[in-house]
Amino acid sequence: MSATLVETPLLRLRAFRNLFVAGLVSQLGSQISYVAIPLLAVTVLGAGAGEVGLLAALATLTALVLGLPAGAWVDRVRRRRLMIVMDAGRAVALLSVPVAWWTGVLSMAQLYVVAVLVGAGSLLFDVASMSIVPGLVGRERLTSANSLLVGTAAGMDVAGRSLAGVLAQVAGAPVAVLLDALSYLWSALWLRGVPEPALPEDGSADGAESLRERIAAGVRFILGNRVLVAALVQGAMANLAFPLxxxxxxxxxxxxLGYPEWVLGAYLAMGGLGVLAGSSFAHLLGRRFGTGRAVWVVSVVTAPAALVIPFLDGGPWLWAAAAAWFVLAFRTGVNNVLLVSLRQRVTPDHLLGRMTATMRLLLTGALGLGGLLAGILGELWGLRAPLWLGAVIMAASWLPVHFSALRRSGPNTAGHPC
Structure with missing residues (x-):
C-alpha cells in the first residue's frame, strides 16, 4: 500500500467512492422494506404473531443453508460481478410484491418466497462486499473505511425506517417495497464503476481443494483464534436477542397498542441513530482503549439497558424503551466497526470470503432463530414473553468478552490484531 494511497481521503479513492455511493440508496431502500414488508403482512394480509415471526426468520435462516458454501464460492469468483447480479436478483424479487398486490394475488406464501430470495441475495452480496473492502483501501485504513460504511448504513437506517412509516401510512406499504426494488437497481449501476479486483492467490499448496476442504479451512481458521471465537459468541447472543x-x-x-405506523418507524429509527452514533465514536474509542477493551467497556455499560424494553407500553414507557433501543444500537455501531475491522485485519486475503461467510452463518443464523422464537413465544405466551427473553440474553451478552483475551487488548493494540 503506497503512502499516497494511505494519505488520500477515502472518498477521493474512486473505487471506494463508487462502492460507498452504491450503498447509499440501496441501504435506504432496504430499511424501508424492513418496516414495510411486516406492515404489509399485518395490515393487508392480517398476519398474526406466528406469521410475522416466520417471515423475519426466513429472511435470515437462509444463511444456515448457504452460508459456508457461499464463502468458499466467493473466494473463487469475481466479487464485483457477483454483487451486481445479486442486486439485480433482489430487485426482481421485490418488484413481484407490488405487482402481486396491484393484481390482487398477493399472499403470505409469496412474501415467504421473497424473504428467502432476498436473504440469499443479501448473503452473497454482503460476503463479497466485505471481502472486497481491504483490497480497495488497504488494511491500514480498515477501521476508518468501516466507520464510514457503517455510519452511512446507520444514517440510512434512520432515514429509511422513518420514511417507511410515513410512506406506509400515506402511499401504502406496496409502494414502499417498490422503492426498495429500485434502490437495488441504483446500486447495480454504481457498482459498474468499481474496478474488478484480481482473484486472491490461494494459500494452499496447489489451490485445488474440494469445496468441503475449502469450507473446513475457513472454519478451522476462526475456531483456532480465541479472540474471534469470543467476538463470535457475544455477537451471536446479541443477534439472538435483537429479533426477540x-x-x-x-x-x-x-x-x-393502536399507534399509527409512523410511531413504529420512529421507534425503529432510534436504533439507526444509535448505530450511527456508535460507528462515529468507534474509531476514537478503539484508539483510546484498544479494540477489545473498547468493546468490553461499551458492552458492560450498555447491555443492561435491554431490561427496559419489556415494559414497552403506552405513554412514557414507549419512549423509555425507544431510548434503550438507541443505547443497545450504539453498542452495535461500535462493534460493527471495531470487530469487523479486526476480523478483516487478521484474515489472509484468500480466506476473507470464507471467514466472512462463516461468521455470517452463525450471526445471521442467530438472528433467524431469534425471529422464529419470537413468533413461537408470541403465539404461546403473548407478546411480552419474547421481549423478556431477548432482554435477559442481551443484558448478559457482555460476558463472553469479559472472560476472553479480547478484553485485555489495550491502547497499543487498537490498530493491530489482538
Whole structure:
C-alpha cells in the first residue's frame, strides 16, 4: 500500500467512492422494506404473531443453508460481478410484491418466497462486499473505511425506517417495497464503476481443494483464534436477542397498542441513530482503549439497558424503551466497526470470503432463530414473553468478552490484531 494511497481521503479513492455511493440508496431502500414488508403482512394480509415471526426468520435462516458454501464460492469468483447480479436478483424479487398486490394475488406464501430470495441475495452480496473492502483501501485504513460504511448504513437506517412509516401510512406499504426494488437497481449501476479486483492467490499448496476442504479451512481458521471465537459468541447472543425484542413490534405497537405506523418507524429509527452514533465514536474509542477493551467497556455499560424494553407500553414507557433501543444500537455501531475491522485485519486475503461467510452463518443464523422464537413465544405466551427473553440474553451478552483475551487488548493494540 503506497503512502499516497494511505494519505488520500477515502472518498477521493474512486473505487471506494463508487462502492460507498452504491450503498447509499440501496441501504435506504432496504430499511424501508424492513418496516414495510411486516406492515404489509399485518395490515393487508392480517398476519398474526406466528406469521410475522416466520417471515423475519426466513429472511435470515437462509444463511444456515448457504452460508459456508457461499464463502468458499466467493473466494473463487469475481466479487464485483457477483454483487451486481445479486442486486439485480433482489430487485426482481421485490418488484413481484407490488405487482402481486396491484393484481390482487398477493399472499403470505409469496412474501415467504421473497424473504428467502432476498436473504440469499443479501448473503452473497454482503460476503463479497466485505471481502472486497481491504483490497480497495488497504488494511491500514480498515477501521476508518468501516466507520464510514457503517455510519452511512446507520444514517440510512434512520432515514429509511422513518420514511417507511410515513410512506406506509400515506402511499401504502406496496409502494414502499417498490422503492426498495429500485434502490437495488441504483446500486447495480454504481457498482459498474468499481474496478474488478484480481482473484486472491490461494494459500494452499496447489489451490485445488474440494469445496468441503475449502469450507473446513475457513472454519478451522476462526475456531483456532480465541479472540474471534469470543467476538463470535457475544455477537451471536446479541443477534439472538435483537429479533426477540423487535420482530413483533408491528403487532404490539400498531396492532395491540393502536399507534399509527409512523410511531413504529420512529421507534425503529432510534436504533439507526444509535448505530450511527456508535460507528462515529468507534474509531476514537478503539484508539483510546484498544479494540477489545473498547468493546468490553461499551458492552458492560450498555447491555443492561435491554431490561427496559419489556415494559414497552403506552405513554412514557414507549419512549423509555425507544431510548434503550438507541443505547443497545450504539453498542452495535461500535462493534460493527471495531470487530469487523479486526476480523478483516487478521484474515489472509484468500480466506476473507470464507471467514466472512462463516461468521455470517452463525450471526445471521442467530438472528433467524431469534425471529422464529419470537413468533413461537408470541403465539404461546403473548407478546411480552419474547421481549423478556431477548432482554435477559442481551443484558448478559457482555460476558463472553469479559472472560476472553479480547478484553485485555489495550491502547497499543487498537490498530493491530489482538
Amino acid at each position: 425484542c423487535s420482530v413483533l413490534l408491528p403487532v404490539l405497537i400498531v396492532g395491540q
